[in-house]
Amino acid sequence: MDRIDAMRIFTRVLERQSFTQAAEDLNLARSTVTDAVKRLEQRIGVMLLERTTRQVTPTVDGEAFYQRCLSIIQEVEDAETAFSAVKPKGTLRVDVHGTLARHFLISKLPQFLSEYPDIELYMSEGDRISDVIREGIDCAIRVGNVKAEDLVSKKITLLDEVTVASPEYLAKFGTPTNVEDLRKHRMIGFRATGSSMPLPLEFVIDGKVHNVSPKVSIVVNAAETLVAAAKEGLGIIQVPRYHIKKDLASGALTSILDSTPPTPSPVSILYPRNRKYSPRVKVFIEWLDVAFDMSHPSKLG
Template sequence: MDRIEAMRVFTRVLERQSFTLAAEDLNIPRSTVTDVVKRLEQRIGVVLLERTTRQVNPTIDGDAFYKRCLSIIQEVEDAETAFSGAKPKGALRVDVHGTLARHFLLPKLPQFLADYPEIEMFMSEGDKLSDAVKEGIDCVIRVGAIKSVDLIARQIGLLEEITVASPEYLQTHGTPMRLNDLENHKMIGFRATGSSVAMPLEFASDGSLINYSAPVSLMVNSAETLVTAARQGLGIIQVPRYHVEQSLRDGSLVAILECYPPEPSPVSVLYPRNRQYSARVKVFLEWLSTVF
């Protein structure tokens, strides 16, 4: 195994914090991974990784070497792609919520994979951003304002938000025409990961944004459950329009307070701060921008 491949093995071990998981990612025996790292440490004369029974962590020298390896690997991949004209190839690990994937990505994904047939994509549906770095995810796609010290966020689109309720709910409680009418209404609360309270309803009025928290009939943490509960007449919700397009068409949900639209939600792609993304990630990010 040449030095560049050895660097790829080392960086994967560090990112996955496991020799076994790195071996699975790279489709090589665990013994080969162990041997590569051992020879690498012998060649440069320093200990790169601290090994325990549960985890692998970088030493100070290992962390510095990891950053240099990322830069070198990126330069080599860019050079090979630029001069050979070869298309990007290899494993591409993406994490995206299922509703986003099913509505935006999957319908157009066959063309992307046809354009780049040697890219092997793995698509997961996680929840915690911190897991993305540990699990070796190349990029994460999320909706909303995202803050993370480990990930760099790049906005790739905006999603129109809409306020809706079921006809049965509106028949019972009345249809609100103004924001003051919300005093007699209930909402289905959506609780984001890491929060203990429901997100308030948001309305634009006279150039300002107004947050309103109505009494909560039910608290959920899943967008699909939120929409289903609204169709059952349990209260008012706000979601990106694409979530409820079918329900609006079949009449199971009705748009309300359209004169007070919520602010659009940003769609962002996030990737590890200390990892320069490869050519295959670059073409995927370019494709995402066209998708959204």
């Protein structure tokens, strides 16, 4: 095993805080991973990792060496792709909202994997960003204005949002004709991960954004549950139009207050700053522009 491979193993162990999980990520035996780190420590003469029965954490020297390893690995990968015809290879871990993946990405993945046959794509579904680095995720695709200190964010597109309710709900409570009418209505609260309060309904009126919080009938934290609750007549919701396109077409949900729509929601890709120049992440980001194939909300209806 050469030094670059040993550095790759060490960085993955530190990120995952686990020899076992790093071994699984790299498709190596745990003993191989353990031996590689031990030899690395022996060669440079310092302890890089503190081991306990539950967790692996970097020493001060280990954290400093980790940053140097990342720079070296990135330089090597850049050199390999810049001066050869070799395409990126290896495992690429992507975390994305499930509905977003199923609507925009899955049908187009054969094209990406055909172009990059040596990339092994692992796609997980989630909405958290706090553990992106620790869980070894290369990049995450998120909806909304998401910011994290250790992550770089790049906006991909915008999602057209719509305000809807079920016909049964509107028959019971009436159809609001303006935002003021919402004081007599109910909404289904959506509480994003990390938030203690449900998000308000949002409307653009004369170019200005207005937030309204009607009485909440139920609070949920999953997009599928939000839509299901709305279809059962529990209240008004705001969601990306693509998510409920079939429900609008079938009449299961009805759009309301179309003259004062919510602001579009940005879709962004986030990736750890230390993987900014990873060839696998780079080509995936470039492909996402093709996968979404849209630059403004009118194309997302």
